Amino acid sequence: MNELSKLMVLVWKDLLAEFRTKEMISSMLIFALIVVVVFNFTFDPGSRATAEAGPGILWVAFTFAGVLGLHRALVHEVEHGCLHGLMLAPVERGIIFLGKAIGNAIFIFLIELPTFLLFSIFFNIDFWKGIDKLAVIFFLGTIGFAAVGTLLSAISVNTRTREIMLPILLFPIEVPVILSAVNATAGALKGQSWNEIAGWLKILGAFDLIFLLVCFVTFEYVLEE
């Protein structure tokens, strides 16, 4: 219970600081929307190519915008030594990781909704069709992305080339999550049933679980050196 209250205050702090400035979320949103707009000019709405590339475009927007957020989230902690402040507190390092990862996931969720709305308008897709499935896919995909991203941004934030280092480390590891999310999204947009996309959802769920556990345990060692 005590650790849960610490987790909540860690998330509260990130949300409060971000909603006060909207620095990170606005840049993430603008980037995601630009990706959708640029691809809109490349493909004819309603064409076969659009239907096939759509889910990939959507996840390119989510993940690249997500990298911006992941990077900024840890940079804020390093400024004024706040990360050391957290490390000095009597809090499990795994709880610090979860707090940061939940905060990052919330910011990515928040840009997913308007990005998907714009995507559905530009690519002539019924916003409500398969929205329940898409909500689950976005949730699972974002959790896996934010978990690994939070751990790797803690590694890259102490390197000189941190802006470059994060995507280089992150995307190869995220391949299973992104592939599963893209395929499941494609299925949901085509109107496939839960059973038909269940395989991709299981892979997403399994990777989320593995990544969350591994990152929870290893975050301590990442922070210390």
Place this chain on the structure above:
Amino acid sequence: MSVPPSAPAIEVRNLVKTFSEFYALRGISLQVATGECLSIFGPNGAGKTTFLRILSAISRPSSGDILFDGKPLEEAVFSIRRRLGVIGHQSFLYDDLTAEENLFFYARLYDVTRPADRIREILNEVGLRERARDRVRTYSRGMQQRLSIARAMLHDPALLFLDEPYTGLDQHAASMLTTWLSKLRSERRTILLVTHDLEQGLALADRVVIFLRGKVAWEKPASAIDRQTLRQLYFDLVAGSERQHGGGQ
């Protein structure tokens, strides 16, 4: 492990820290009694900050033992963090939160009981009550350092580590900090003070230590040395070390 009846508050035995091939600490051994104030002096790169980081459990030693009240650091890390306050040259404060919000955040992490009352009390003590609801971004360096002291003292720590706390302070803030440190010292808290300021460090300390190239080069009770002698001795030691090792630490 049984605790010796009069175990020192902090005991360090043969502490070594390496970064790749570089030795930051080369076998430091020292003890700090409960309620004692130890000032650590040394030139840049002498290993002072690394030493404090390891004692604060935010960095791991390569080898050696650290005991707090006779218990190994790794066994009692949570209870030590609960009793430890750290003031550094960085504030550990979030710019976009107000002073009140920053303190509330840390109060929750340290399980401070009745946080609202404690925050009000500590903001009064550091003279920031009027600015409690202003974002830290709008504070001067001196105000941030005062808030940083409030953050470090929020959970009423018995152990205090101070790493160059005077860095960047104006005269008013520095004098306020000195008053605070004297008060903390009179409350018999165990204090480790890392500073370049020989006079301030000597005035506050019960004992002084000089680090050179990751080793304890000299150690004496503060009462056994005066300012002039300490200054002369310090410069002689540093100059001797630079001559011996070609200027670098």
